Amino acid sequence: MPYSYSSPATWSAAKREIMRRESSGNPNAVSPNGMRGAFQCNPSSHPCPPLGDLGAQSRWANNYVKDRYGTWQNALAHHNAHGWY
Numbered sequence: 218m219p220y221s222y223s224s225p226a227t228w229s230a231a232k233r234e235i236m237r238r239e240s241s242g243n244p245n246a247v248s249p250n251g252m253r254g255a256f257q258c259n260p261s262s263h264p265c266p267p268l269g270d271l272g273a274q275s276r277w278a279n280n281y282v283k284d285r286y287g288t289w290q291n292a293l294a295h296h297n298a299h300g301w302y
Contacts, residue, residue, distance in 0.1 A: 228275075229289045229290070231288075231289035231290045231292065231293040232278070232282075232289045234293055235256065235278075235289070235292060235293055235296055235302055236255050236256055236278075238296065239252075239255070239256055239257040239302075240254065240255045240256070240257055242255060243255060244268065244269050244270065244271040244274055245268045245269050247268070253265050253268060254266060254268055254274040254277075255271055255274045255275075255278075256274055256275075256277070256278035256281075258274070258277060258278075258281075263277075263281070265277070282302075285302075286302070
């Protein structure tokens with residue numbers, strides 16, 4: 218999957234599952250711990266994209282996953298093992 222924004226219908230199953238677990242797909246979500254957006258960006262360690270902008274959040278998440286895990290499947294495996302990604 219190219220690391221750019223596309224509609225959620227074309228995203229990998231792993232990406233959709235992480236978004237579902239993190240925010241129920243809500244690009245305006247803010248957790249009690251301050252994590253933000255559909256993919257729950259941590260503003261204390263990353264510049265986060267604007268709330269409500271799913272395209273920007275998707276691009277941020279793609280870059281984060283690519284840098285940290287390599288693939289969405291690897292990110293989901295980490296989430297399955299640890300409850301976060």
